[in-house]
Amino acid sequence: MLEIKGLKVQLEDEDKQILKGVDLKVEAGKVHAIMGPNGSGKSTLSYVLSGKDGYEVTEGSATLSGEDLLELEAEERAALGLFLAFQYPVEIPGVGNMTFLRTAVNSQRKARGEEELSAKDFLQEIRAKAKTLKIDADMLKRPVNVGFSGGEKKRNEILQMAMLEPKMCILDETDSGLDVDAMKLVSEGVNALRDEGRGFLVITHYQRLLDHIKPDVVHIMADGRIIKTGGPELALEVEKNGYADILAEMA
Amino acid sequence: MAVTAKKMDATAARLEGMNLPAGGKWATEAREDALARLREMGLPDRRDEYWKYTRPDTLTQADAPEALVFDAQETPLFDGFDRLKVVFVDGVFDAAQSDDLACEGLSIERLADVAQKDIHWVRDLYGALEINGQTPVHRPLAALNSAFATDGVVIHVTGKVSKPVNLIYRHNSNSSDAILHHVIKLDAGAELTVLENGPAAARFNKSMEVDVADGASFHHVRAQGRDHERRAVTHIFGRLGTESVFKSFTLTVNGRLTRNEAILELTGDDAVAHVAGACLGDGDFHHDDTVFVTHDAVNCESRQVYKKVLRNGATGVFQGKILVQPGAQKTDGYQISQSLLLDEDSQFLAKPELEIYADDVACSHGSTSGAIDEDALFYLRARGVPKDIATDLMVLSFVAEAVDEIENEDLRDEILARLEGWLERRRD
């Protein structure tokens, strides 16, 4: 599904390398987790994959279902089925949540040559999905993320994911800022989307989330590289001992 | 304000050979007075502080610079609305295209007709609000208008008028130069909505004097036509009585040069005055909103909300003032002017001012100028919204505060649809 090979990335404005050769392959139907110290490049990887400006890929490749992601505009990657749940969802004053999501859903459908969703069908679907995530109708009417609490923003990300039904979902610290109940809700939302045809890349600092969303593979990222890959037990080890042992082992 | 000899000479030279329109007694007097005012203050030039950001020369020169007539190829604005249509073509009243000038709750006449009479009620108002508006800042082009306007409408509103009066300004000749002057008098408790649309002429000088008596309300929505090369200077003078309401919104897209002045005086307690504008400029576009709101009564509210979206070297200007006179306690004044610059070639020049002589007031003002929020843009695109549509969404959200000043929902939707259409046509 998602295949990243020898990806090296530096900032466009500064002579600073952030990703120093990332290799990663997420198969359809699998959940991969990435853990790693602050500043190791996890968010950068997610941004580069989704097409944010400001980064320069100097080496390597990234493909989704065999298509070269790096050649595409951000919106084209989304239409191809890539989704990023942001670590810091952006507030957009003046743009209604509903208008935004409907525009997004229909833009993607249009790009894929599918029929657009009618206003009625869209409304029905979003109401049902919002309900399972305990997002009330009032929040849907408000401008995108404006005045949402930290946890509400994260739930809103998962609602968008549920509506867009992407093939490859990258979740960047979706657990941060969530209370215990919200964590359960969000995890259930994610698990409901688990499917043979869909891959997940879950970036997190904590085992807690992985208790709910059980990963197949766990990677450790440090200083712009994946330095270790293993099963779910790797996350437990990090939880217990931190990164010191793993970093020492690799040095 | 001492007028330099040079300015006097230039004004005299410009006015030489210009004849006041012929008319009856009151009109001749009013026009001669206006001409005298104009001679005394002189035509604006580049050295005037009030014209620092906008060059007046093409507005004052003898001949109107040419402006190609633009075929908009779309249904005219307000087409589906039940309204009383009054059509001017290049500043000349067109009876064939207009409705009968009759409607319950108001009397409406042409200035050209009433100016022939020796006596008419409008005598007490014509130029009167303009004169008030000449202090503390001179507005010579409004005096020029009062002196030389040949036509316009004179409306006396006695009740609640069920349908809006729609002043439609068609542009048919590349070199037309039009001067129109409207006077609107609302009796106590009366209500009227005035709609204005169309480019009017290659060069258009228009004044509207609106006297809103106690408890009356006046709503105004206008869209200045899309002709790219047109030039316009417009003045709205409003005088508000006790518990009266005055709300005006202007949409401007295109036009080489537009200067819209709004001069409002809140003279009765508990009055409410809102003026708002949204403009979208692309390329050779200069748009100036100059607003002067004077609070001269207790517990009044005023709002100025201006939003400008500028690209490809377009220029936006805002000069806005709230003046709170001694004794105008409990004034609630708000002023915001913002621009969204879609590229580095565009510019926004703003001069927001507060002048307050009362102690128990709440006035706020703010002015900002900024580019599109790149993080928000990426967020939208990462969800699959193409860049151009994402940009348009953000532009619409930017102007929303101004458009929301239109109270009537149908009119608001009509204006929004125009905005969306304009944006859509500009997509790559």
Ligand SMILES: Nc1ncnc2c1ncn2[C@@H]1O[C@H](COP(=O)(O)OP(=O)(O)OP(=O)(O)O)[C@@H](O)[C@H]1O
């Ligand atoms: N636009 C930028 N300008 C300057 N430095 C940047 C920029 N983007 C990323 N960096 C730097 O690159 C490094 C990696 O950042 P990144 O956000 O990818 O880390 P992370 O692994 O997601 O960290 P965290 O766990 O704290 O979220 C950091 O040192 C960060 O400061």
Ligand SMILES: [Mg+2]
């Ligand atoms: Mg991060």
